[in-house]
Amino acid sequence: MLIRYLPIVLSALALAPLATAADYPIRPIRILVTYPPGGSTDVVARMLAQPMSEYFGQQVVIDNRGGAGGIIATDLVAHAAPDGYTLLLGTSAGLSINPLIQKKLPYNVERDFAPVSLVVVNPQVLFAFPGLAASSIGDLLKLARAKPGLINYASPGVGSPNHMGMELLKTLAGIDLVHVPYKGGGPASTELIAGQVQLMFNSMPAMMPHVTAGRLKALAIGSATRSPAAKDIPTVAESGVPGFEYTTWYGLFAPAKTPRAIVTRLNDAVGRALGKPELDKQLRTQGAEPRPSTPDELAKFMRVEHTRWERVVKTTGIQIQ
Numbered sequence: 001m002l003i004r005y006l007p008i009v010l011s012a013l014a015l016a017p018l019a020t021a022a023d024y025p026i027r028p029i030r031i032l033v034t035y036p037p038g039g040s041t042d043v044v045a046r047m048l049a050q051p052m053s054e055y056f057g058q059q060v061v062i063d064n065r066g067g068a069g070g071i072i073a074t075d076l077v078a079h080a081a082p083d084g085y086t087l088l089l090g091t092s093a094g095l096s097i098n099p100l101i102q103k104k105l106p107y108n109v110e111r112d113f114a115p116v117s118l119v120v121v122n123p124q125v126l127f128a129f130p131g132l133a134a135s136s137i138g139d140l141l142k143l144a145r146a147k148p149g150l151i152n153y154a155s156p157g158v159g160s161p162n163h164m165g166m167e168l169l170k171t172l173a174g175i176d177l178v179h180v181p182y183k184g185g186g187p188a189s190t191e192l193i194a195g196q197v198q199l200m201f202n203s204m205p206a207m208m209p210h211v212t213a214g215r216l217k218a219l220a221i222g223s224a225t226r227s228p229a230a231k232d233i234p235t236v237a238e239s240g241v242p243g244f245e246y247t248t249w250y251g252l253f254a255p256a257k258t259p260r261a262i263v264t265r266l267n268d269a270v271g272r273a274l275g276k277p278e279l280d281k282q283l284r285t286q287g288a289e290p291r292p293s294t295p296d297e298l299a300k301f302m303r304v305e306h307t308r309w310e311r312v313v314k315t316t317g318i319q320i321q
Contacts (some may be wrong), residue, residue, distance in 0.1 A: 021261035024084055028059040031087045031252070032077055034070030035092050040203065040286060044120055044250055045089045051273035068321075069159075070094035071105065078107035082114075084257040084262035089119070092248045093161050096305040100313045101159045101320050114263055114299035116252040117270040119287035123223040123247050124165055124201045125208075125233060127216045132198045137220045137239035140199075144175035152178040153199035154188040159320050162188075164312055165201040165222060168309035171315050173241050176240055192216065201246065202231060204287040222246035229284060245308070249291070251298050263295055 031049060035041045042064060049060040065073035074094050080086035095109050107113075126137070132151070134140040143152055143273040155163035158181050170177055180197050182188040189207065192200045193215050201222060208230070210216040220236040221227055224245045253271055254263060272281060274290040283290050293301065312318070 004113055016130065021259045021265075022214050024262050024265060027085065028061050028098050029056065029085055030061050030063050031089055032063045032065050032073040034066065034073040034091060035064065036066040037064050039138045039240060040122070040205075040288075041089060041091060041250060043284065043286060045291050047286075048089075048119060048252075048270070048273055049275055049277060051279060052269045055269045055272055069098060069102075071102075072100065073218045074098075075106045077253065077255060078112035080255045082257040082259075084254060084258055084266065086255065087116070087266070088113070088253045090251050090253045092250075092305065093159075093212050095162060095251075095253075096302060097159060097164055097309055100306070100309055101318050102144045103319070109302075113253045113293045113303070114254050114258045116254055116263055116266045117295065118249060118291045118293040118301060119252045119270060119274070120283055121223070121247045121249045121291045122203055122288050123221050123229075124162070124228045125221050125230070126169075126236065127192065127200050127202055127211070128215055128219050129192060129195045129198050130214065131195055132217070134219065135217060136234075137236055137241060140219060141240055142172055144173075144177060148176040149178060151199065152180050152197050153201075154180050154182060154192050154197040155200065156185040156188050157181050157183065159318060161246075163200045164309060164318075166199070167316050167318065168246055169236065169241065169244060169306070171312055172244050203248075203297045205285075208244050227289070229287065246266060249301075249305075250288075251302075267295060 003094055031045055033042050033045045045062050047064055053060045065076060070091060070093060074088060077086055077088035099105060099109050113252050128134060134143050163179060166177065188200060189198050189202060193210055207216060211218045218233050220239045221233045221234065222236055224237065226233065271292040274292045280290050
């Protein structure tokens with residue numbers, strides 16, 4: 001008797017995921033952020049959550065799970081149910097760099113995540129202490145080659161994007177600079193302004209006021225093209241280091257095996273949110289450039305990022321135990 005109804009049962013089970021995708025979402029969506037409240041990642045996440053909530057007619061909640069260099073939040077999403085209700089605002093640090101410099105991660109980026117959309121790209125500027133005898137990348141290269149190992153630079157820590165960006169510059173330009181790691185971006189920036197270190201890659205909103213006040217110099221921007229927010233700052237590539245590109249980025253990810261229909265719905269929500277003029281203006285005020293993409297474009301973008309940072313890691317041997 002049971003065998004008689006088996007095809008009906010199997011058909012119902014096969015249709016269940018489609019019904020779930022069609023009804024999605026029926027409850028609040030949670031986006032995990034890998035840093036505490038108040039930082040740039042958190043700010044962007046909250047800006048994105050509001051229009052996404054309006055789009056879905058369901059609350060989109062930000063859940064800050066800082067710690068362990070972003071591993072805690074990333075691992076939670078990697079092992080969450082693939083139903084579209086637990087998402088990750090992933091970062092270049094957590095998803096492009098960590099897998100290359102940390103040998104024992106509890107997740108695999110390619111296997112455990114479904115890319116949804118790139119959200120923003122954050123151009124990074126190379127700032128210098130005014131006392132450094134260099135006002136351009138060309139000047140810096142000449143100085144560094146004349147005094148190898150005597151110019152230092154700050155970063156928020158070993159393996160941070162700021163650190164990796166400078167190591168990429170060293171690798172492509174063939175210069176020797178000394179890394180001085182700090183416990184966070186705040187202390188590193190303070191020491192740069194005080195002249196204890198001479199160089200640092202950092203975001204524009206945090207540092208450009210010091211350039212305006214004459215406390216720092218902006219030598220070049222790491223993005224492939226000049227930023228609309230600072231058109232007078234040349235790129236590193238056009239200033240004498242062809243092929244150089246260094247930005248940080250945030251993207252939205254779901255657990256692997258999330259139904260494609262749900263990923264498509266989420267992608268549309270991100271695209272519509274970033275297309276709102278008021279959100280575009282807010283993000284650019286934060287120094288972020290809105291960059292919505294398809295899931296496949298985000299996957300391709302990450303492969304390019306992986307190749308870039310893999311070359312730096314192989315050249316420098318940077319590892320975190």
